[in-house]
Amino acid sequence: MRTQVGIIGAGPAGLLLSHLLYLQGIESVIVETRSREEIEETIRAGVLEQGTVDLLNAIGVGERLNKEGHFHEGFELLFQRKRHRIHVHELTGGKYITVYAQHEVLKDLISARLQTGGQIRFQAEQVSLHDLDSERPKIRFRQGSDGEWQDIVCDFIAGCDGFHGPSRPSIPAARRTEYQKLYPFGWLGILIQAPSSAPELIYARHERGFALVSTRSPEIQRLYLQVDPRDDLANWSDDRIWTELHARLETDDGFQLIEGPIFQKNIVSMRSFVCDPMQYGRLFLAGDAAHIVPPTGAKGLNLAAADVQVLARGFSLYYRSNQRDYLDRYSEICLRRVWKAERFSRFMTTMLHRDEQHSPFDQRLQLAELEYLTSSRAASVSLAENYVGLPLEF
Incomplete structure (x- = not known):
C-alpha cells in the first residue's frame, strides 16, 4: 500500500491529523491496534480549550459537541472551606471552558473520517516502523494473528500512538532526550x-x-x-x-x-513527560507519544490538537510548494507550547495536592x-x- 502520510494511532491526535489532511487534499491511512468499539467505549475525561473547540467547529465535527457539551464561564477553587470563582469568560475576553468527554470527541472524528472515505485499519497487530531516515519510510503490521503482513509505504509517518506505542522507541535512544517527573x-x-x-x-x-x-x-x-x-x-x-x-x-x-x-x-x-525532539527523519510524534501532563491542568487532548495543527500546516507547505523548512522546525514550534503547558500543569498539581x-x-x-x-x-x-x-x- 502507498500513501502520503501514514498515521499510527486513532486517538485524538491521529484522527484530528487525518481529517485536517483530508481537508487539504492530502492522503493518509491510520493504523490502530484497538477495535472501533474499544476506542469509543473507553470513557475518558475531556476539558477542551477554546482553541480546540474552535478547531472542531472549523473542520465540521462540532455539531454534537455544541448540542451536548457543557460550556462553562469559570471554575471554582475551594480551600479553607470557602469557594472562590475564577471567571475565565470575563478574564479572557469571552472564552469558555468546554466539558465534553474525550470518547465523544473520538466518536465524532471516527464518524467524520469514515463518512469521507478515510482509511482506518483497526485491530492491527505487531505494528512496527522501518526506514525512518529514508525517503520511503514504512509501517508494517498484520490484522489478526493469522493475517498476512502488510506494509504501508509513506512519504512521512505521524506517531500518534500514545506513551506506550512503538513510535517513540523507534527513534534511536542516542537521538532523543526524555524528561520525566513522577x-x-x-x-x-x-x-x-x-x-x-x-x-x-x-x-x-x-x-x-x-x-x-x-x-x-x-x-x-x-x-x-x-x-x-x-x-x-x-x-x-x-x-x-x-x-x-x-x-x-x-x-x-x-x-x-x-x-x-x-x-x-x-x-x-x-506524571510529567517530554520527548525532545518530537521528530526523527520522516517520523513526527504528536500527542501523548511525545508528552504527558498530569490531568490537573486539563491539557492532554488540547496539546495533541495543537501538535497536529502545526504538523498539518507543515505537510501542506511541503505538498503545495515543496517547502520543508517548516516541517524541520516542527519540534521547535511545538515544544515551546508543550513546556508552557507542562509548567502550568505542574503548578496546578503542586498547589492543590497534599x-x-x-x-x-x-x-x-x-x-x-x-x-x-x-x-x-x-x-x-x-x-x-x-x-x-x-x-x-x-
Whole structure:
C-alpha cells in the first residue's frame, strides 16, 4: 500500500491529523491496534480549550459537541472551606471552558473520517516502523494473528500512538532526550449516576488531599479523589469514597454534594513527560507519544490538537510548494507550547495536592498561592488565560 502520510494511532491526535489532511487534499491511512468499539467505549475525561473547540467547529465535527457539551464561564477553587470563582469568560475576553468527554470527541472524528472515505485499519497487530531516515519510510503490521503482513509505504509517518506505542522507541535512544517527573499521588476517579452538584468544575485543596467535582452529562457525573497511586481499589468501598469526598468538599456556605450509584472506579498515577525532539527523519510524534501532563491542568487532548495543527500546516507547505523548512522546525514550534503547558500543569498539581513530604512551611505556601490567585486580578488573569489555552503559535 502507498500513501502520503501514514498515521499510527486513532486517538485524538491521529484522527484530528487525518481529517485536517483530508481537508487539504492530502492522503493518509491510520493504523490502530484497538477495535472501533474499544476506542469509543473507553470513557475518558475531556476539558477542551477554546482553541480546540474552535478547531472542531472549523473542520465540521462540532455539531454534537455544541448540542451536548457543557460550556462553562469559570471554575471554582475551594480551600479553607470557602469557594472562590475564577471567571475565565470575563478574564479572557469571552472564552469558555468546554466539558465534553474525550470518547465523544473520538466518536465524532471516527464518524467524520469514515463518512469521507478515510482509511482506518483497526485491530492491527505487531505494528512496527522501518526506514525512518529514508525517503520511503514504512509501517508494517498484520490484522489478526493469522493475517498476512502488510506494509504501508509513506512519504512521512505521524506517531500518534500514545506513551506506550512503538513510535517513540523507534527513534534511536542516542537521538532523543526524555524528561520525566513522577508525582507521589494519583487520582481515584468515579462515575456516578446523579444530577450535577455544581454548575462548574470545583478544584478543592484540603488537608486530607485533593478533590475534583466535574460533569459528563445531566445524569452522569465524574468525581476524583487524591490517593496513593499504588493503592488497591479494593480498599475503597463506596462508603469510604463518599466519606472522603464530603470531608474534602465541605464549605461554610453549605455546599451539598449529591450522591448516586457508583458504576465505575479507577486509579491513575500522575506524571510529567517530554520527548525532545518530537521528530526523527520522516517520523513526527504528536500527542501523548511525545508528552504527558498530569490531568490537573486539563491539557492532554488540547496539546495533541495543537501538535497536529502545526504538523498539518507543515505537510501542506511541503505538498503545495515543496517547502520543508517548516516541517524541520516542527519540534521547535511545538515544544515551546508543550513546556508552557507542562509548567502550568505542574503548578496546578503542586498547589492543590497534599504531599507527605510537605513541611508546615510548604503547606502555608500553598495557601498563600491560592489566596493570591483569588484576590489579585493580575494573578487571576494569568490563571484563566493558561487554563483556557494560550494562543497557538505557528
